[in-house]
Amino acid sequence: MVKLFSIKQPFADKIFRKEKKVEFRRQNVKIETNELCLVYTSAPIKKLSGYFIVKEKLRMPLQKLWEKTKNYAGISKKEFLHYFDGCKEGTAIVIQAIRNFSKGLSLNDLRKLIKNFNPPQSYRNLSALESTLLLSKSGYSPKI
Numbered sequence: 561m562v563k564l565f566s567i568k569q570p571f572a573d574k575i576f577r578k579e580k581k582v583e584f585r586r587q588n589v590k591i592e593t594n595e596l597c598l599v600y601t602s603a604p605i606k607k608l609s610g611y612f613i614v615k616e617k618l619r620m621p622l623q624k625l626w627e628k629t630k631n632y633a634g635i636s637k638k639e640f641l642h643y644f645d646g647c648k649e650g651t652a653i654v655i656q657a658i659r660n661f662s663k664g665l666s667l668n669d670l671r672k673l674i675k676n677f678n679p680p681q682s683y684r685n686l687s688a689l690e691s692t693l694l695l696s697k698s699g700y701s702p703k704i
Contacts, residue, residue, distance in 0.1 A: 562691035563591065564598045564608075565683040571634070572601040576610060576660055580634020583612075584643060585651040585682060591617050597653075598686070598694060600679050606667040608698055615656030625650045662699030673697060 565583065567575065574580035591597075593616055601609045618628060622644050626637060629652050633640060644650045670677045673693055686694070 562596050562598060562686045562695075563683050564600055564680060564686050564694075566600045566602050566679045566681065568602050569605050572599055572605070572609060574634045575599070575612065575655065575658055578658065581632040581655050582629050582634070583653045583655065584633075584635075584640070585653065586644060586647050587651065587682065588619050588649075589617065589651050589653060589683065591653060593617075594656075596691075597683075598691075598698075600670075602679065606679075608661065608665040608670060608694060610658065610660040610664070611700070612655045612659075613657040615654040618652040618654065620649060622647065622650050625652055628652070629654070659701070662701070663697075665694065665698050669697070670694075 567583065571580060571583075575583065591614055593614055595614045597612050597614060598608060599610045599612065601607050618625060620628070622641070626633075626640055630637065635643075665673070667679070674690055
């Protein structure tokens, strides 16, 4: 199943530059190895900007999660701890491949394609119709 992730612009930029090879989430994300994940870059960009393929998901206590991901986290330990403040465990989605869309889709374009579209707070599963529509209109190429 294709998922749509909202990622803040500074972190999305780091992911697309391959400086950040993991996406952190506070909640336990139901996600599988080799799953396709679309990236919606939030304000001020507000655009479906690319996608990544999942290498693996890690869910564990924060200290252990930091130790396993610090070399490719793309953020400082201070940022990591601030993001997970109040959590005992965290999720890391390790990225195996990433690619920008050749066209991408603005928020207005997304709303024209999908009735009542709103970017997710964190992530959401896309229906088969939604994923087919978004991939076909965004310049998706399965070659990474």
